[in-house]
Amino acid sequence: MSKIERVGVSLDRELLGQFDALIEKQGYANRSEAVRDLIRSRLDQEQLADPETDAVAGIFLVYDHHAANLSAKLTDLQHNHLLHIITSTHVHLDHHNCLEIIILKGKVREIQALADRMTSLKGVKLGRANIMTTGKELT
Amino acid sequence: MSKIERVGVSLDRELLGQFDALIEKQGYANRSEAVRDLIRSRLDQEQLADPETDAVAGIFLVYDHHAANLSAKLTDLQHNHLLHIITSTHVHLDHHNCLEIIILKGKVREIQALADRMTSLKGVKLGRANIMTTGKELT
Amino acid sequence: MSKIERVGVSLDRELLGQFDALIEKQGYANRSEAVRDLIRSRLDQEQLADPETDAVAGIFLVYDHHAANLSAKLTDLQHNHLLHIITSTHVHLDHHNCLEIIILKGKVREIQALADRMTSLKGVKLGRANIMTTGKELT
Amino acid sequence: MSKIERVGVSLDRELLGQFDALIEKQGYANRSEAVRDLIRSRLDQEQLADPETDAVAGIFLVYDHHAANLSAKLTDLQHNHLLHIITSTHVHLDHHNCLEIIILKGKVREIQALADRMTSLKGVKLGRANIMTTGKELT
Numbered sequence: 001m002s003k004i005e006r007v008g009v010s011l012d013r014e015l016l017g018q019f020d021a022l023i024e025k026q027g028y029a030n031r032s033e034a035v036r037d038l039i040r041s042r043l044d045q046e047q048l049a050d051p052e053t054d055a056v057a058g059i060f061l062v063y064d065h066h067a068a069n070l071s072a073k074l075t076d077l078q079h080n081h082l083l084h085i086i087t088s089t090h091v092h093l094d095h096h097n098c099l100e101i102i103i104l105k106g107k108v109r110e111i112q113a114l115a116d117r118m119t120s121l122k123g124v125k126l127g128r129a130n131i132m133t134t135g136k137e138l139t
Numbered sequence: 140m141s142k143i144e145r146v147g148v149s150l151d152r153e154l155l156g157q158f159d160a161l162i163e164k165q166g167y168a169n170r171s172e173a174v175r176d177l178i179r180s181r182l183d184q185e186q187l188a189d190p191e192t193d194a195v196a197g198i199f200l201v202y203d204h205h206a207a208n209l210s211a212k213l214t215d216l217q218h219n220h221l222l223h224i225i226t227s228t229h230v231h232l233d234h235h236n237c238l239e240i241i242i243l244k245g246k247v248r249e250i251q252a253l254a255d256r257m258t259s260l261k262g263v264k265l266g267r268a269n270i271m272t273t274g275k276e277l278t
Numbered sequence: 279m280s281k282i283e284r285v286g287v288s289l290d291r292e293l294l295g296q297f298d299a300l301i302e303k304q305g306y307a308n309r310s311e312a313v314r315d316l317i318r319s320r321l322d323q324e325q326l327a328d329p330e331t332d333a334v335a336g337i338f339l340v341y342d343h344h345a346a347n348l349s350a351k352l353t354d355l356q357h358n359h360l361l362h363i364i365t366s367t368h369v370h371l372d373h374h375n376c377l378e379i380i381i382l383k384g385k386v387r388e389i390q391a392l393a394d395r396m397t398s399l400k401g402v403k404l405g406r407a408n409i410m411t412t413g414k415e416l417t
Numbered sequence: 418m419s420k421i422e423r424v425g426v427s428l429d430r431e432l433l434g435q436f437d438a439l440i441e442k443q444g445y446a447n448r449s450e451a452v453r454d455l456i457r458s459r460l461d462q463e464q465l466a467d468p469e470t471d472a473v474a475g476i477f478l479v480y481d482h483h484a485a486n487l488s489a490k491l492t493d494l495q496h497n498h499l500l501h502i503i504t505s506t507h508v509h510l511d512h513h514n515c516l517e518i519i520i521l522k523g524k525v526r527e528i529q530a531l532a533d534r535m536t537s538l539k540g541v542k543l544g545r546a547n548i549m550t551t552g553k554e555l556t
Binding site: 103 | 162164165166167168172173176179180183195197199201225226228230232233235236238240242255256258259260261263264265266267269271272273274275
């Protein structure tokens with residue numbers, strides 16, 4: 001367990017008031033937690049700008065499950081990137097549409113490339129990758 | 140099944156060449172599919188700007204599983220929003236960190252509020268919501 | 279001049295070390311200034327989510343100055359929104375392309391609508407609006 | 418002047434209807450122009466992901482003009498990066514706040530670094546860089 005330090009921050013009263021109002025709305029118990037989250041989020045963003053960063057991600061695909069062979073192609077792509085896939089979840093959206101969420105680890109660059117490959121398949125209507133650092137360094 | 144129309148688009152040859160190179164890299168089988176994806180993605184973005192839009196989302200939380208009562212609090216929050224949660228998946232990242240992915244449906248506004256509440260809990264290091272339209276209207 | 283308050287924030291030593299490294303790279307003189315900027319940026323983002331927020335913006339247009347009547351059309355659009363435009367700057371990029379930066383004030387919704395109208399003109403290759411709160415409340 | 422090609426795109430009638438409604442709202446004269454803009458915007462985004470890409474940008478700074486020596490420091494930073502600055506525009510926002518928009522050319526990486534340096538100065542409340550490709554390749 002690493003050591004906690006206490007840091008003083010000078011803030012204009014009015015800015016502090018606005019910040020307090022925002023974090024109360026969001027549900028924070030105290031300012032320290034809210035400031036830590038701002039810092040972690042900024043570091044996360046900085047690290048993800050490097051395509052070689054180790055990351056964890058969810059690839060979201062909305063697709064028409066009547067599209068010929070699409071499931072098979074998605075499964076093939078996942079197997080060809082076998083090392084990275086952790087789990088995938090399938091959600092029934094309506095009569096035509098499914099949502100598939102593929103959770104995986106890998107370098108930012110690799111995750112983006114796989115997301116592009118999947119999104120480009122015929123029948124996939126929307127594809128998006130939500131990429132985050134693995135938290136290892138975000139104590 | 141709705142009817143397919145064929146639309147003609149005029150493009151400068153050089154712009155077309157760059158587009159073809161990009162979509163080949165991404166893995167598209169043909170230009171129609173790539174143009175459809177650009178259009179769907181633009182419509183998705185437009186619709187999500189309205190907080191009352193029905194959406195499907197994944198809330199991603201990286202958290203320290205040693206944090207006191209955090210699991211219980213996250214579960215409570217999910218139960219208090221019972222109607223929306225579809226599934227949640229738990230991933231072991233390392234000795235300290237977990238990734239929880241909560242898949243849910245609801246209005247953009249509600250999803251964002253729940254994500255804020257969860258992210259603000261002590262022990263949650265990173266929180267992010269990936270929000271998409273449900274695909275119903277993206278034929 | 280409003281009053282300064284001093285707030286204590288508890289941080290894990292390792293997180294603090296990473297934050298210090300980042301803000302040193304960015305050139306911050308001290309942590310307080312860096313934390314204030316994180317807070318202001320978060321508040322700015324929150325306020326801009328409301329389309330009725332008063333904002334200041336730059337609309338950036340890359341366009342081909344050989345396009346017929348484009349300058350006249352852009353000028354017309356600016357005059358029809360006369361109240362908001364503060365200034366516009368024209369930059370010569372190369373033999374074909376110009377960059378026009380239009381600085382204006384108005385509600386987020388209005389700025390976005392004008393940017394859409396300008397971007398949609400034939401000859402405009404790229405259009406983007408950079409929107410910020412007016413800083414009035416960001417003490 | 419480069420040659421125009423005509424490309425056929427197959428689209429579901431319902432998707433086409435939604436796209437037509439959106440682009441009419443935005444003010445497009447025809448579909449070709451709207452599709453070209455989607456393509457250019459996608460290529461712009463792709464190219465800017467490479468930090469070595471030549472770009473044109475506006476750095477927006479909202480700052481308190483009473484802050485000691487801030488103008489001088491901003492001017493110094495601009496002179497130390499002399500090659501890139503094209504123009505800068507100053508806007509009076511209210512009794513305390515100014516907006517400075519600095520237009521410059523350079524590599525994405527350099528622009529981001531200068532924006533970070535400027536944003537980190539004491540008295541600068543908000544800083545943001547809007548970065549675009551120079552349009553040279555976006556015919």
